[in-house]
Amino acid sequence: MQATITLLPGDGIGPEVMAQAEQLLTELGALTGHSFQTHRRLIGGAAIDAVGQALPGNTLAACRQSDAVLLGAVGGPKWDDPEASIRPEQGLLQLREQLGLFANLRPVKPHPAMIHASPIRPERLAGVDLVVVRELTGGLYFGRKLALADMAEDVCRYSREEIERVVRRAAALARTRRRRLTLVDKANVLATSRLWRRVTKELVQREFPDIALEILLVDAAAMHLLSRPAEFDVIVTENLFGDILTDEAAMLAGSMGLLPSASLGNSGPGLYEPIHGSAPDLAGQDKANPFAMLLSVAMMLEHSLGLVEEARLVERAVSDCIAASETTADLGGRLGTVEAAAAVRSRLRSATVGSQDRKPAASKETHATTPVYSVA
Numbered sequence: 001m002q003a004t005i006t007l008l009p010g011d012g013i014g015p016e017v018m019a020q021a022e023q024l025l026t027e028l029g030a031l032t033g034h035s036f037q038t039h040r041r042l043i044g045g046a047a048i049d050a051v052g053q054a055l056p057g058n059t060l061a062a063c064r065q066s067d068a069v070l071l072g073a074v075g076g077p078k079w080d081d082p083e084a085s086i087r088p089e090q091g092l093l094q095l096r097e098q099l100g101l102f103a104n105l106r107p108v109k110p111h112p113a114m115i116h117a118s119p120i121r122p123e124r125l126a127g128v129d130l131v132v133v134r135e136l137t138g139g140l141y142f143g144r145k146l147a148l149a150d151m152a153e154d155v156c157r158y159s160r161e162e163i164e165r166v167v168r169r170a171a172a173l174a175r176t177r178r179r180r181l182t183l184v185d186k187a188n189v190l191a192t193s194r195l196w197r198r199v200t201k202e203l204v205q206r207e208f209p210d211i212a213l214e215i216l217l218v219d220a221a222a223m224h225l226l227s228r229p230a231e232f233d234v235i236v237t238e239n240l241f242g243d244i245l246t247d248e249a250a251m252l253a254g255s256m257g258l259l260p261s262a263s264l265g266n267s268g269p270g271l272y273e274p275i276h277g278s279a280p281d282l283a284g285q286d287k288a289n290p291f292a293m294l295l296s297v298a299m300m301l302e303h304s305l306g307l308v309e310e311a312r313l314v315e316r317a318v319s320d321c322i323a324a325s326e327t328t329a330d331l332g333g334r335l336g337t338v339e340a341a342a343a344v345r346s347r348l349r350s351a352t353v354g355s356q357d358r359k360p361a362a363s364k365e366t367h368a369t370t371p372v373y374s375v376a
């Protein structure tokens, strides 16, 4: 197959992990015969520095003409001036809005080898396999804003239609999994949350009677995510709550450097990015974990390009590296960004060559069953 992919490296560790995503695609192309045509474009702080805009017109145009978009990260201290009229993050928010990417899928499945590295007790982590479906183009992020000298305002607004489309996506996903859906809201305080609750109950009753719906207030959900994470299947929630809860959920997996995401609309290209940011504390040091970025490539292969078997191969290669402790320091390993990504490509090569006369990789479990990882 032929695919056109726009690469948006962005800022901080973004370009470092993106370089590894690009190399992975080159390797995968050579191994499978697929043609991945990549085009780099500016976004975020890098774009502000170059052309004075966080999302230049030619970046958006290239994204629209692509089959999929990969993004590293945006932002950093250089552009953090509170008086600045333009911020790198606006570029990412505009891109999500312009491409209509209302559903952000953030899967969390701790690797068995990482369970002892997590700050959460191992017995609580056994069996954790959840996906947060975060609403991505509404709520506080996109409501009316007002900033005066001594008063500021961010309006939170949701319509029935905005809620229905993302809940429908989340419930359909739950149907392919364990058929449990958890709505997280703050209906004891927020009018928007009461609308979320009513619309979600109606929709699930009407269109997904086979799905078990649970409803949690967001403060309690933050606790339940740590005290009984294995009980969650699909969590659906508004934009801001989803942002916060997924950084918390990253700690179930053991590192911010492990969580990928897919942002999807009803049509057009999807956007794939790690959930982490530009990590200014690691930037330029070859320390960033590239796995969240590589797993975002896997999500792109699956969701935008229909290459499910290839996606499983990439996930398997990452998983095997974690099991063998071929990781960056955040996971207890000794490798740099470049070496860790090279280890993934090397495992990908062996798996692909080894599978020429078997037909197995895609059907194997994502996780090694006998991990040999030990915490350093």
Ligand code: NAD
Pocket: 013, 072, 073, 074, 075, 076, 077, 089, 092, 255, 256, 257, 258, 273, 274, 275, 276, 277, 278, 279, 280, 281, 282, 287, 288, 289, 290, 292, 330
């Ligand atoms: P961050 O996610 O960049 O970093 C939080 C912590 O996680 C840091 O300790 C960092 O070292 C660690 N971390 C992050 N990515 C890692 C990786 N790949 N490997 C190992 N460790 C990793 O969040 P922050 O420091 O709050 O934000 C920094 C900047 O990034 C801000 O400007 C913020 O707006 C931006 N940001 C961008 C995105 C995005 O582009 N999608 C997401 C979040 C934050």
Ligand code: IPM
Pocket: 074, 075, 089, 092, 093, 243, 275, 277
């Ligand atoms: C994320 C980030 C972004 C968000 C920022 C950079 C705008 O934190 O993708 O999780 O809040 O959505």
Ligand code: MN
Pocket: 243, 244, 247, 275
């Ligand atoms: Mn975030």
